[in-house]
Amino acid sequence: MGKVFAFHGGVHPPENKKQSTRTPIAQAPLPKMLYIPLQQHIGIAANPVVNVGDRVLKGQLIAEPVGRISASLHAPTSGIVRSIGPHPVPHASGLESDCITLETDGQDEWIEHQGLQDYTRLEPSVLIEHIRQCGIAGMGGAGFPTDVKLHLGDDHIVNTLIINAAECEPYITADDMLMRERAADILSGIRIISHLLRPSHIMIGIEDNKPQAIHALEAVLKGCELNIDIRVVPTKYPSGGERQLIQLLTGLEVPSGRIPADIGIVCQNVGTATAIHRAVHFGEPLISRIVTVTGDAVAKPQNFEALIGTPFADLLEAANLYEGRLFRLVMGGPMMGVTVAHDQIPVIKTTNCIIAASDEEMPQAPPEQPCIRCNMCEQVCPVTLLPQQLYWFSKGREFDKARNHNLFDCIECGACAYVCPSSIPLVQYYRFAKSEIRTEEAEQRKADHARQRFEARQARLEREQAEKEARRKARAEEAARAQQSRKNTEAEKAQSASDSAAPAASAAPDLKQLKTAAAVARTKLKKARDAFKNAEDKGLDGIDALRATLTDLEQKSEEAEQAFKAAEQAEAAAAAEKGVDLKQLKIDAAMARAAVTKLERALTKTEDEQARREMETELVEARKKSDALNQSLSEHSPA
């Protein structure tokens, strides 16, 4: 027996434990229906993995954990899943929550399961995962997933493991009976926890009102290789509170806002140790627990091993409920428990007690009176808070002040309300304030989240707009460059065309000039011929010179005619290349024919020889031109 320290405050309410310890733990009858809440633990609710109508076997996974702080759920017996939906659950709010409703088939048929061969040879992470898969959650308090407490990481060195066997609430004897009857299982569970955490010291904290349990533990610890101390603490409420027990056993206080692991301590409940033992050695998930059913309204107060999901009504019936005597149904102990109005609420992993109280046993609370500032509440508070101040702040909705006065360190033990002469339901005020603060924080988180999303959206829209604008600008610049490039190309083309057109124009024959030149040459030739004829007829001197001139002029006239014809043909060819104006061609052909006819008529009427010869020459040319135009016309006319 080592040294035991003390904690501030505490109360000594009537224990009322003897009523339920007269008989051994009984197996609760198999209910017709089990209601298994998806939320039985601190953290995120489990996610169902079965469907309505499925037949499931005992121990089969029916809901898997979601995220790190969550626990899986298993079928407590074999049967058919009848529904997944709202049902009354054990919660102070009295609200319904999602449950898997299982209709039992009475066969209690197990799924194939087996324990681990030698857990000491396994990697700690494998062993912890096995415990997680078995859905073990703390069975003495708020139901914290056990695997999280076993997997602390390198930043927490555990020196001391405390096994909480101080069942301090009046009426509750579930842990007491468990220790009396299953001390060996508890030790087995402690061995597994110790293997994982490697503490240098293990202490079992137990109150001095449990002599049989102490004796049972001492018996199994004889010869145990582990460094385990049983520390018997005085019976005082709430010595079973985690922080109070730590203070009792070590003299250390867990700082506000910190966890025991921060000072090298881990606490586990005896029920949790037993569940770990069953999970590791038999592969059994957490599907049942010990529940104390007591109170003046039951004829046989006792402890039952009840399946998770068992309605309170079934346990009350098993404990022989006196219907007429039942005044109040309390879930938990009289200090921290809550009154429930529904007997179909099911047992969950943290349900340790159901009190069916008579009127005399738990009478209606007297009306609340004004606070007389007697300070009794402060004297009993085990957390050394100022309950009176917290009350004023909570009542006045001054939640910031309540928080600053460490409202969240309040363990809701109810010691302050128990001693309050004004019958003020102090814990209810604190729960209300905590709930409001949590709601405000949740709303603030939601608002922050919404603001962050809005800002992210705005930033995204602005970024997209900027990108769009940049793309538009790039397109505009590209278009401007393309337009400029086109203009340059066209200018170059125009320049090139101009450059190439200039010599062509200068080289191209001037048809009109050539025609004129040919006509002039003809006229000169005509005059030379007349002069030569006259000289020849009259026998004038210089006839040879005239003949030479005439020959020269004939040659020049011939050349002029040739040049004109060549130019004329080139122009016609060019016109043909460009595409022929058919209408113009028709007109030209008609005019050429008319010219031929006109020359032919004139020729018949002319008697002058010289004129006739000239006309004949013109007629030959006119016919050639007419023939050429007619030929072109026939080539380009549509078939």
Ligand code: SF4
């Ligand atoms: S015990 Fe009750 S009456 Fe006395 S100070 Fe505290 S709240 Fe006020």
Ligand code: SF4
């Ligand atoms: S309920 Fe809270 S304030 Fe009251 S005694 Fe307990 S810890 Fe202190």
